Amino acid sequence: MSFLSRLECSVPCGAPPCDPRGSHHLCSCGMPLVARYDLEAAARAWRRESLSGRPPTMWRYGELMPLFEGEAPVTLGEGFTPLIHATRLGRELGLPALYIKDESLNPTHSFKARGLSAAVTRARAAGATTLSVPSAGNAANALAAYAAAAGLEAQVFMPRDVKAPFVRECELYGARVTLVDGLITDAGRAATERGGPLGWYDVSTLKEPYRLEGKKTMGYELAEQLGWRWPDWIVYPTGGGTGIVGMWKAFDEVEALGWVPRGRRPRMVSVQAETCAPIVRAFREGAARAHPWENARTCADGLRVPKAIGDFLILRAIRESGGTAIAVSDREMVRDMKAMGALEGVSAAPEGGATLAALRRLRADGLINTDDCVVLFNTGGALKYLEVIGE
Numbered sequence: 090m091s092f093l094s095r096l097e098c099s100v101p102c103g104a105p106p107c108d109p110r111g112s113h114h115l116c117s118c119g120m121p122l123v124a125r126y127d128l129e130a131a132a133r134a135w136r137r138e139s140l141s142g143r144p145p146t147m148w149r150y151g152e153l154m155p156l157f158e159g160e161a162p163v164t165l166g167e168g169f170t171p172l173i174h175a176t177r178l179g180r181e182l183g184l185p186a187l188y189i190k191d192e193s194l195n196p197t198h199s200f201k202a203r204g205l206s207a208a209v210t211r212a213r214a215a216g217a218t219t220l221s222v223p224s225a226g227n228a229a230n231a232l233a234a235y236a237a238a239a240g241l242e243a244q245v246f247m248p249r250d251v252k253a254p255f256v257r258e259c260e261l262y263g264a265r266v267t268l269v270d271g272l273i274t275d276a277g278r279a280a281t282e283r284g285g286p287l288g289w290y291d292v293s294t295l296k297e298p299y300r301l302e303g304k305k306t307m308g309y310e311l312a313e314q315l316g317w318r319w320p321d322w323i324v325y326p327t328g329g330g331t332g333i334v335g336m337w338k339a340f341d342e343v344e345a346l347g348w349v350p351r352g353r354r355p356r357m358v359s360v361q362a363e364t365c366a367p368i369v370r371a372f373r374e375g376a377a378r379a380h381p382w383e384n385a386r387t388c389a390d391g392l393r394v395p396k397a398i399g400d401f402l403i404l405r406a407i408r409e410s411g412g413t414a415i416a417v418s419d420r421e422m423v424r425d426m427k428a429m430g431a432l433e434g435v436s437a438a439p440e441g442g443a444t445l446a447a448l449r450r451l452r453a454d455g456l457i458n459t460d461d462c463v464v465l466f467n468t469g470g471a472l473k474y475l476e477v478i479g480e
């Protein structure tokens with residue numbers, strides 16, 4: 090049974106909470122809605138020992154997932170990905186407790202599977218028939234697969250210069266693909282223009298409340314896989330920010346359950362591309378929101394997000410955690426996706442490589458100590474990005 094009780098404004102703006110059943114997108118103030126649970130009742134009723142017999146997917150945390158009595162999730166086995174002890178890289182960096190959370194092993198080879206499994210589950214329950222999403226690549230693949238599994242139509246909008254495997258994989262799952270001049274933000278405009286009048290259900294990240302719920306499970310898994318404690322550092326490649334914001338929410342919830350001690354949370358490091366770093370710039374300026382980045386480009390498609398609707402939530406999480414934000418070059422990302430491959434046997438997207446490049450910087454600057462426990466997030470696999478390897 091789920092303890093989901095209401096949806097609230099993320100700001101919060103003061104609008105009254107709403108019933109999570111039915112179709113929901115943004116708050117009336119235009120900002121993201123967030124799912125809230127009855128955490129006190131959950132803490133009384135739910136023991137972490139109950140997890141041991143459950144299937145190894147993100148839905149094992151069902152009490153704090155958006156699923157009502159009698160419903161089944163739209164699932165392809167997403168989540169509970171391996172937390173790999175990166176001993177060879179750790180030796181090179183002088184970090185015996187270095188781990189890679191390998192999200193490339195999700196359906197459609199990225200952590201976008203988590204968010205879309207949750208969002209498509211709720212959209213189907215709300216009676217949607219056509220789902221749409223603007224995407225830099227991986228979210229489109231994930232929506233295409235989950236919509237297919239649910240028997241729904243997927244309309245995906247991507248930048249025209251997206252790498253070919255992302256387009257082919259959408260077609261594999263029977264999605265309708267529209268390529269748009271410009272970036273993910275332009276794709277978003279095109280999707281709204283076309284789909285709005287037709288009543289398509291928009292699953293843009295943070296423009297509906299449930300992709301966040303899928304992605305938060307990365308935080309639950311870290312605690313469970315590390316024996317109910319947090320790492321000291323989480324290094325995470327940031328585009329729309331759903332991962333960082335979701336994990337920060339998970340820390341609140343897992344603490345409220347009493348499953349980990351309060352007050353010793355991981356520091357969050359947000360990693361972006363030097364050529365598209367709106368969050369890094371805003372972090373350095375001490376700003377609460379980020380200005381759109383002009384001429385955004387990078388080979389890490391998931392990081393090519395010039396403007397995120399949840400920028401204030403990302404910046405809040407980084408600052409409250411005592412973390413930082415770092416920009417790395419495409420050259421460093423590709424170098425380090427190869428290092429993850431050659432030293433650990435991990436198939437890393439450039440976004441995953443970016444976290445290792447950022448970690449090298451943090452070590453050189455003396456910010457991370459040798460006895461710190463560090464988790465790098467490899468958010469996607471290398472195969473759809475192979476054209477960058479030769480560059």
Ligand SMILES: *Cc1c(COP(=O)(O)O)cnc(C)c1O
Pocket residue numbers: 199201227228294326327328329330331332333390391392438440441468469470
């Ligand atoms: C979407 C994506 C990101 C960015 O994730 P957010 O949680 O939206 O910040 C990072 N890496 C990959 C591989 C992605 O597909």
